[in-house]
Amino acid sequence: MNSTHFDTIIIGGGAAGFFTAINIKEKNPNLKIAILERGNEVLQKVKISGGGRCNLTNAVAEINEFVKNYPRGKKELRSCFQQFGNKETILWFESKSIALKTEPDGRVFPKSDTSQTIIDYFLTRAKELKINILLKQNVESFTKSSNNNWEIKTRDATFFSEKLVLTTGSNSKIWQILEDIGHQIVKPVPSLFTFNIEDQKLNQLMGISQEVTIRIKGTSLMQQGNILITHWGLSGPAVLKLSAFGAVNLSETDYTFTLMVNWLKDNTYDQVIEKLKVIKQNQAKKNVLKNPQFGFTHRLWEYLIQLAQIPENLNFADTSKLHLQNLAQVLTNTNYSVSGKSTFKDEFVTAGGIDLKEVNFKTMESKLFSNLFFAGEILNIDGITGGFNFQNAWTGAWIVSESIKNG
Template identity: 55%
Template sequence: MHNFDVIVVGGGASGFFTAINLAEQSPDLRIAILERGKEVLSKVKISGGGRCNVTHACFVPNVLTKFYPRGERELKGPFHTFCTGDVMQWFEDRGVVLKIEDDGRVFPETDSSQTIIDCFLSEATSYDIKIIIQTIVQSIQKTDDFWSLATSKETFRCKQLVVATGSNTKIWDLLQTIGHSIIKPVPSLFTFNIKDDRIKDLMGVSAEMVTVKVKDTNLKATGPLLITHWGMSGPAILRLSAWGARELFDKNYQFQLIVNWTNDYVFDEVLEELMQNKQEHPRKTIFKYPQYNLTHRLWQQLVKAADISETMTWADVSKKYLVKLAEQLTQGAFDVNGKSTFKEEFVTAGGIDLKEVNFKTMESKLHNNLYFTGEILNIDAITGGFNFQNAWTTGFLAANAIAAKY
């Protein structure tokens, strides 16, 4: 039997952040991190295309919460305690220089996730945090004042237990045995599979600003859209997939996507502008003059879809065909048939029911001395560094709460 004051289950971003911040405040505590894999911080390594998107340069807590389809209400208080600016300061204080990119994402200046991993490992070493790998937790029990963890190696015992295992369903199952409720996990952040002649040969083409909606629902998102060889991706689609995670799961990922390629122009406005082109550019060939910042290739596919021939000029075209073109531009319907995972950044909506957690301390409301941090909770965000921010903030709060007990 191995005894520790604090055991953190899960050697990922949130687990390390919790352990390091706790050790800093209470250096005398014996702290261990248990990790089931061969190496720690593996998700940090691949995140942001191997660059590690540490956080997002959104510094207002109430605005920041808007990026979380699940967890928006609960994270308000925590973000007022420890927000993006605090995270950036934390890394800078430890010699990791960060940079903010144009889209607000924050990366290490080295553009390498290894910089973040090295920082964590050196902090853990300096505080003598024990890192125990290839150790699978098989049961969690509370006896007297101690937590007892039977693992694939041996039994560990601790006074304070932090569970930071992300969307590990086996750990969720174990937590149900001690009374916690799990919101069933479904995928979030995925791209849409669409076979459609309008986008068939346009792989790699993007539109700067579109609005996408799921037909017959309230689901709607705005942003850039990228056409891929399997369908559609890009920020607008990923946002829609995050907010619609449950609803789209219930539809078995079969639905109609309505795309407004002009972003926020409505049908009538677009039709009026197209009619104006008849007066202003009668001799120009419609096919050759893209509108609404669309690329030539995308514009041409939409023109074809409106049954307008390649040689037709604005003067030649009748209103009937311009109506069709305005429909293609503002309310093109695409059949979605399935989804694909977005890069390696697999995110799930689901996890520990947020009603069972105290968000001032991240402690379980059902058991004293049991804490949850990061994605094990039913919290998830859109892409852009927000999921890591949840990991840092909840880890920081748990560390503070445990340190206050000693």
């Protein structure tokens, strides 16, 4: 059996692991640091992130606004971002000569449009700083040894280190070990998913995007924003956001629930009835089906008219009170039966993880064990799409590096 001693061992060679290691070594080159990674390769999620482009943060300017993008971790991250937030992250990458760009929706990417730029930089820098990257080291246990060092075991080796940083993301084995030694783990459930709806007429509208309000029946969960109709149901920013804020509730329904769509955002039924009466008067001779209102496209309007069971050949003048009531009902509250979820391929994340009450967010150290630190997705923190999940990883990692830099 090999046996090796380090000042700090980081378990997990992902975004948080590399950011921790590089920042510790930059602050204190004398420390002996190792990253233990179970796979053959490191930074696998960075590689596939953001559709291969790595959306590494978001440009939202105010911390109070930035934290609203975290269904879990909002309160804790507010103070963490004061130490190292998105501005510091952008400066950090730019100071490494990695050119960044901000897209109109606020997402920040490397200008190269490839995550490989980030991976190449991390690997080169880790080599320069003499960070030991040990692959195929699937950690099976860690305990405090008699001399108060951490003893970390993989299948074939034992390592010792004074400080231990866990950046293993949503790895259930590590959560189990933490639970066994007394930490509380909030049950992990998926976040950032799309809704499966088996409805042929809806599915035929695939590709249409529309700004709406969506609600989950029987709950207070709601979002306003764009939805995208797909061949399996609904996706788009509003759906992903709702899936994140509803991650726990929706897992309890086994992803079977009723989604209510207001196609006219915050217009009420009564307001729409009044608007339809005016349209009936002003456009009396026009065919209802062929003349989209409220800015709808022809395809979407025709679908909504069919849902309201308004005959094809009817002019506005000939619509009955019941027709207008049906249409107002469809426009403000169409119900869909969601029966399952699908993974959003550009970004997904796990809600749940180490209970935040047990972490000191000034240092990212465990409140139960000294010299045990956490960063990234291992914590019960997750964000919506847009670069917020990586920001959690960079911020936590940077704070860990501040805590450990003096050895």
